[in-house]
Amino acid sequence: MARVALVTGGTRGIGGAISKALKAAGYKVAASYAGNDAAAEKFKAETGIPVHKWDVASFEACADGIKQVEAGLGPVEVLVNNAGITKDTAFHKMTSEQWSAVINTNLGSLFNMTRPLIEGMRARKFGRIINISSINGQKGQFGQVNYSAAKAGEIGFTKALALENAKTGITVNAICPGYINTEMVQAVPKDVIEKSILPQIPVTRLGEPEEIARAVVFLAADDAGFITGSTLSVNGGQYLA
Numbered sequence: 001m002a003r004v005a006l007v008t009g010g011t012r013g014i015g016g017a018i019s020k021a022l023k024a025a026g027y028k029v030a031a032s033y034a035g036n037d038a039a040a041e042k043f044k045a046e047t048g049i050p051v052h053k054w055d056v057a058s059f060e061a062c063a064d065g066i067k068q069v070e071a072g073l074g075p076v077e078v079l080v081n082n083a084g085i086t087k088d089t090a091f092h093k094m095t096s097e098q099w100s101a102v103i104n105t106n107l108g109s110l111f112n113m114t115r116p117l118i119e120g121m122r123a124r125k126f127g128r129i130i131n132i133s134s135i136n137g138q139k140g141q142f143g144q145v146n147y148s149a150a151k152a153g154e155i156g157f158t159k160a161l162a163l164e165n166a167k168t169g170i171t172v173n174a175i176c177p178g179y180i181n182t183e184m185v186q187a188v189p190k191d192v193i194e195k196s197i198l199p200q201i202p203v204t205r206l207g208e209p210e211e212i213a214r215a216v217v218f219l220a221a222d223d224a225g226f227i228t229g230s231t232l233s234v235n236g237g238q239y240l241a
């Protein structure tokens with residue numbers, strides 16, 4: 001029987017590539033998104049993957065959304081916590097709203113999504129939880145105190161939850177992408193990418209969303225059960241952790 005996978009922020013960017021790769025690998029996939037209905041409907045029409053709109057920063061919305069997904073596909077066995085945002089500014093200019101939005105969306109969502117699912121995974125003795133963190137959670141980044149804190153928090157969450165569930169057939173892992181060619185990075189001016197970013201990347205190019213998706217499919221597999229609590233860097237050699 002095909003396993004059921006749920007990808008948050010799974011309708012575009014890295015999440016869109018993850019949803020498609022899991023479907024191609026034989027999973028029954030559902031994708032969530034925040035509010036970009038046009039992108040979500042286009043994705044659904046192109047892929048046939050069902051899409052669901054809810055805010056991952058809300059615990060109640062996540063619990064309701066998961067119920068909808070499970071009513072359609074069955075119990076979620078693979079959870080990819082991918083949804084994320086940036087609100088960059090120097091810390092001395094950062095507002096409480098910029099801090100809270102990034103912490104609640106990027107890190108709070110891991111609690112909001114995982115807590116409603118973990119008891120079912122424990123009871124069924126199988127689960128794959130894959131958290132899309134960031135190179136900037138490993139090394140810190142200028143202008144991203146909120147984002148770096150949230151992404152580093154995702155790594156701590158991954159390690160602790162992996163330990164708690166190591167005997168239950170559930171693995172919990174983090175992937176730390178470097179610069180990936182999505183709208184989040186395309187918002188950076190082209191000359192900044194060419195002059196400042198590419199010289200930091202030993203493989204001399206941006207990563208592609210499909211290269212993160214490949215790592216997710218690897219960690220989601222039934223025979224990846226000995227990999228838990230790990231942090232997989234996919235960054236073209238930019239930061240060697």
Ligand code: NDP
Nearest residue numbers: 009013014033034035036055056083084134179180182184
């Ligand atoms: P995009 O901005 O391209 O896509 C983000 C996705 O997350 C969208 O589907 C969006 O929905 C969804 N989303 C955002 N906020 C919420 C919310 N509150 N509730 C539900 N869904 C939400 O991002 P990327 O594909 O670039 O990034 C994906 C993940 O990878 C993020 O966690 C990011 O931090 C991480 N990452 C990205 C890197 C990069 O270089 N791109 C590098 C390192 C890490 P909608 O379409 O409705 O807006």
